Amino acid sequence: MNSRFLFALILLVTLSVASAIQFEERDTNRKGGTKFTKCKDGNVPSVKVSLSPDPLKLQKSSMFSVSGKVMSEITSGFVFVSFLNKDKEERGFSFIPIPKTKAGHSFSVNKLINSPDSKQDMVDVVVKVVNYKNDSHSILLACAEASP
Numbered sequence: 001m002n003s004r005f006l007f008a009l010i011l012l013v014t015l016s017v018a019s020a021i022q023f024e025e026r027d028t029n030r031k032g033g034t035k036f037t038k039c040k041d042g043n044v045p046s047v048k049v050s051l052s053p054d055p056l057k058l059q060k061s062s063m064f065s066v067s068g069k070v071m072s073e074i075t076s077g078f079v080f081v082s083f084l085n086k087d088k089e090e091r092g093f094s095f096i097p098i099p100k101t102k103a104g105h106s107f108s109v110n111k112l113i114n115s116p117d118s119k120q121d122m123v124d125v126v127v128k129v130v131n132y133k134n135d136s137h138s139i140l141l142a143c144a145e146a147s148p
Contacts, residue, residue: 033055034054034056034125034146034148035146036049036125036146037145039144040145045071045141045142046068047127047129048068049064049065049066049146050064050065051065055148056148057115058115058117058119058122059114059117060115061113061115063110063111063112064081064096064110064111065109066079066081066109067106069104070101070129070141071103071141072103072139073100073102073131074098074100074101074107074129075100076131076132077097077101077129077131077132078097078098078130079095079109079128079129080094080127080128080130081094081095081096081113081127082128083116083121083122083124085122086123088124091121092115092116092122094111094114125148126144126145127143127145128140128143
């Protein structure tokens with residue numbers, strides 16, 4: 001009888017602890033994640049950015065989903081995602097092509113992007129929507145940034 005009671009008590013405590021840990025993880029994910037805001041430099045509109053998984057994990061891939069409404073026609077556009085260190089130096093980047101989009105219309109693109117190897121290389125994430133004109137000229141259409 002004592003061994004059954006002891007077994008039941010240990011099982012109950014184990015399940016309670018496991019449930020509490022799982023609840024804590026769910027609660028942490030619900031609280032936020034990476035918040036992208038309009039870029040501080042430049043007078044351009046923001047763009048919507050979502051990540052999966054969120055928050056970003058070092059040395060892991062995340063799906064970047066970028067969408068927004070453009071005020072100028074995109075003829076040869078791309079989304080430029082860059083990871084910056086504390087000195088604002090670029091430590092990693094990726095391009096996502098944007099299909100031709102008429103002025104006043106919305107676009108949406110997705111790409112799996114690898115995160116940098118160290119936290120020092122991922123202090124800020126900047127997402128820019130650019131319309132490429134030629135080798136020496138491109139137009140910034142929108143921008144968002146976050147500090148993961």
